[in-house]
Amino acid sequence: MQNPISRIIIVGGGTAGWMSAAALSVAVPKEVEVLLIESEEIGIIGVGEATVPAIRFFNDHIGLNEAEFVRATEATFKLGIEFRGWGHETNRYFHGFGDFGDDHQAISAYALWRRLRSLGDQTPLEAFSLSAQLALADRFFPPNPDPRSPMHNYNYAFHFDASLYARFLRRHAEARGVKRLNAKISGVNLRSEDGFIESVTLEDGRVEAADFFIDCSGFRGLLIEGALKTGYTDWSHYLPVDRAWAVPCERTDPLQPYTVSTAREAGWQWRIPLQHRTGNGHVFSSNFTDEQSALDTLMANLDGAPLKDPMLIRFTTGYRNKFWNKNCICTGLASGFIEPLESTSINFIQNLIVRFLEFYPSRSHSQAIEDEFNRMVLREYERVRDFIILHYRLNTRQDGELWRYCVDMPIPDSLQTRMDLFAHCGRVITEDRDTFKLPSWTAIFNGQGVVSDIYDPLADRLGEFELRSLMRQRLAEIEKVTQQLPSHAEFIARHCASEAFLKPVMAQA
Incomplete structure (x- = not known):
């Protein structure tokens, strides 16, 4: 007998809670009741969020219309991240969402460029990245899925207002049957025989029971830690930043289709352009500066007038010792936190809830499923x-x-191995479900000054004239495409502008 789940409770709203609810609303059997409990009295950490391209597939899977989503969340498009001052103080480079050209005769784009460099050509690798060149020219247009098109070899993500995204997802999920309860939880009740969660008690005395629970209660981990005492592993010795000041400011032009990360003395500053404002933050280590100095650094480097008082966020980089414990999984900040340098917070939520659906349980607990789920999610975190x-x-x-x-x-030894391998021959070993593939690792290595000692010997299969002609052709295609496409702002105005974005235009008219 299957012994199916009949009710799931999600504790906490925000991005994590409503992403989970939206995913469940399209995936679980219709007979399963999904209840989300959140309190409007408890604030959420909602700032301008940047994402990675996988968010597009999540939105598509749950049935969101992209233009409606962009308008509703004041979103802009993201072709990658520009890094300023990383590596050395005057350095600038771009991590684009796309390769540095197609493989040619099974030879990687990096190997082709590395051989070209060995022949004395000093064209920077970044010049062969269409996503980088479009971004730095403030251009945007969705890629062409036809592999014969010069516009196929890049991808994009979004910048959006996280609180507006949660609100948009709430409407979407409730329309598909998810129930919501505005209430505070005063207690968590465990079964005496096995320690599984049986129910939660609300402040007004009501008791809500379920077969399975999803903890989206933020850093405190009301269920996964408060009730189940799962424990937390600290990675601060690897990633010592532990604070962030965040503040929105007025939007300034041009509207850039990329995030900016600027290294500061004790951390780094983000800049995330939205349609109605710009999100800013200073991520720093309290071991190497104080909170007031970090705030002063942030406020001195805004490019528009601040719109709110700055908010301080404290965190410990690391992960919950179990992402699935008994009849509870945790996601969002309840599951762990890796600093926002590469915009992975929302991607972790997405990956974890999708993985849960792949391992979707019955009421008969399987320790094998729990263990494998935890192993795979931890591997993604690592x-x-x-x-x-x-x-x-x-x-x-x-x-x-x-x-x-x-x-x-x-x-970690795993990172040292990757560094040694790339430094020698420009290779990166990745796994199928890695968030960051070979082009991303290559962009960071190259952007911060690592050029491999040798190139792939297979690249010698091309004659020098053939190689130079191929690489010139790639540069010419990138230049032609870049000149033809609309600006980021023009694309939004034509296809998915919010009222806030159109207001300055209407005022000028």
């Missing part, structure tokens, strides 16, 4: 952790204690 650490480790800055610490800080 691979992203390594990618973020790489940014800090590949630096020669000497202007702050943080950067001097990063030069010699301990790193």
Whole structure:
């Protein structure tokens, strides 16, 4: 007998709660009741959020119309991240969502470029990235899925207002049967025989029971930690930043289709352009500066008037020791936190809830399913952790204690192996479900000054004239495409502008 789940309770709203609810609303059998409990008295951490391209597939899977989503969340498009001051103080490079050209005769784009460099050509690798060149020219248009098109080899994500995204998802999920309860939880009740969660008690005395629970209660982890005592593993020795000031400011032109990350003395500053404002934040380490100095740094480097008082967020980089414990999974901040340098917070929510649906349980608990789920999710966390650490480790800055610490800080063996391999031959080993594939690792290595000692010997299969002609053709195609496409602002105005975005235009008219 299947012994199916009949009721799931999601504790907490915000992005994590409503992404979970929306995913369940289209995936679980119709007979399963999904209840989300959140309190309007409890604030959520909602700032301008940047994402990675996988968010497009999540939105599509749950049935969101992209233009409606962009308008409703004041979103803009994101072709990647520009890094300023990473590696050394005057350095600038771009991590674009796309490769540096197609493979040619099974030879990677990086190997082709590396051989070209060995022949004396000093064209930077970034020049072969269509996503980078479009972004830096403030151009945007969706890629063409036809592999014969010069516009197929890039991807995009979004910047949006996280609180508006949660609101949009709520409407979407409730229309598909998800129920919502505005209430505070005063207690969590465990079954005496096995310690599983039986129900939650609300402040007004009501008791809500379920077969399975999803903890989206933020850093406190009301269920996964407060009730189940799961424990937390601290990764601060790898990633020492532990605070962030966040503040929105007035939007300024041009409207850039990318995030900016600027290294500061004790951390880094983000800039996320939205249709109605710009999101800003300063991520820093309290071991190397104080909160007031970090705030002063942020406020001195805004490019528009602040719209709200700054908000301080404290966090500990790491992960919950179990993402699935008994009859509860946790996601969002309840599951762990890896700093926002590469915009992975929402992607972790998406990956975890999708993974849960792949392992969707019955009421008969399987320890094998729980263990495999935890192993696979932790592996995803570790691979992203390594990618973020790489940014800090590949630096020669000497202007702050943080950067001097990063030069010699301990790193995982898994990252050291990747670094050694790329430094030797420009190869990166990735797995099927890695958030960041070979082009992303290549962008960070190259952007921070690592050029492989050798190139793939297979690249010698091309004659010098053929190689130079191929690479010139790629540059010419990128230049032609870049000149033809509309600006980021023009594309939004034509296809998905919000009322706030159109107001300045209407005022001028």
